[in-house]
Amino acid sequence: MRIYHSLFTVSKFRTVFDFGEREVAHWFPGHMAKGLKQMRASLRKVDCIIEIHDARIPFSGRNPLFQESLDVRPHLLILNKMDLADTSGKQRILNQLKREGVRNVLYTDCLRQRDDNVKKIVPLVTDLIEGGPRFHREEEGQYCLMVIGVPNVGKSSLINALRRMNLKKGKASRVGGEPGITKAVLTKIQVSERPVMHLLDTPGVLPPKIESVETGMKLALCGTILDHLVGEDVIADYLLFSLNRLERFGYVERYDLGEPSDDIQHVLKRIALKLGKTQRVKAITGVGDVTITVPNYTAAAYDFIRAFRKGELGKVMLD
Numbered sequence: 001m002r003i004y005h006s007l008f009t010v011s012k013f014r015t016v017f018d019f020g021e022r023e024v025a026h027w028f029p030g031h032m033a034k035g036l037k038q039m040r041a042s043l044r045k046v047d048c049i050i051e052i053h054d055a056r057i058p059f060s061g062r063n064p065l066f067q068e069s070l071d072v073r074p075h076l077l078i079l080n081k082m083d084l085a086d087t088s089g090k091q092r093i094l095n096q097l098k099r100e101g102v103r104n105v106l107y108t109d110c111l112r113q114r115d116d117n118v119k120k121i122v123p124l125v126t127d128l129i130e131g132g133p134r135f136h137r138e139e140e141g142q143y144c145l146m147v148i149g150v151p152n153v154g155k156s157s158l159i160n161a162l163r164r165m166n167l168k169k170g171k172a173s174r175v176g177g178e179p180g181i182t183k184a185v186l187t188k189i190q191v192s193e194r195p196v197m198h199l200l201d202t203p204g205v206l207p208p209k210i211e212s213v214e215t216g217m218k219l220a221l222c223g224t225i226l227d228h229l230v231g232e233d234v235i236a237d238y239l240l241f242s243l244n245r246l247e248r249f250g251y252v253e254r255y256d257l258g259e260p261s262d263d264i265q266h267v268l269k270r271i272a273l274k275l276g277k278t279q280r281v282k283a284i285t286g287v288g289d290v291t292i293t294v295p296n297y298t299a300a301a302y303d304f305i306r307a308f309r310k311g312e313l314g315k316v317m318l319d
């Protein structure tokens, strides 16, 4: 990959992103918070909470709403999608998390067939549970875990990876439901024999905590908020801003741009032309109608965002 002169970075790129008058209040649809109450009820039956979040945003958007339940039980933070994250500053992140009281952290890639860190989860969780008092549940002799996190961070993928690795069979055997647990979290999946450990097979979906427009934009970039609520055009612009800020210039060659640019209209136009995403529109002129070809900016924005989410524009750390 070509190295672009850092002078370019200093002189031509925006140093701050103009978020305008955007309102984040509607970026998380209210109905998604509905599950929280249900989740709180089932948390009482849980010995360890596995919170999963996107490794590209270890701080942004994590929801502390369940924290009161955490006081009495161990908590493991899984930073997933590590294959998409720039983990060179891992120690800084672990230190900051520690200062915030988050001590148990594992990085995972749940799509990898055999991820060594996914393998570490059951032994680590066992240590955590056995190292602390199990209020109310001392008599049961079985451990129950719950996976929680904001949308699209890989909760289901983690559950599948745990099943794949620990059950050594394609499909998990289901164990009977318990009265008093809502239907949505009725099913438990065994993930370990010694000690007997179950996982509630329906993960808890938390609404992301969107404390600022920038947090919202990072969450959107990682696919945690529905794109259309934020707007693909502004997500694409924030992506361009972020790639330039992080000096991830893979997009320049991918889309034959020649040199980095900070102008999203210019970049999207080049993407559209490169990918053949153009539209023919009729224009009325003084001498009659003519058909002209114009770039499809929306389709180009989609491609740009999708390429980023697949890791094709390089690994990043957005926090």
Ligand SMILES: Nc1nc2c(ncn2[C@@H]2O[C@H](COP(=O)(O)OP(=O)(O)OP(=O)(O)O)[C@@H](O)[C@H]2O)c(=O)[nH]1
Pocket (backbone or CB within 6 Å): 080, 081, 082, 083, 084, 108, 109, 110, 111, 112, 149, 150, 151, 152, 153, 154, 155, 156, 157, 158, 203, 205
């Ligand atoms: N690159 C990468 N992608 C992943 C990883 N884990 C999950 N994904 C992808 O992320 C997307 C979301 O994964 P899910 O497991 O459905 O996430 P979820 O948290 O259960 O999503 P919701 O049901 O929307 O709350 C899917 O496209 C997965 O293939 C990972 O470790 N790396």
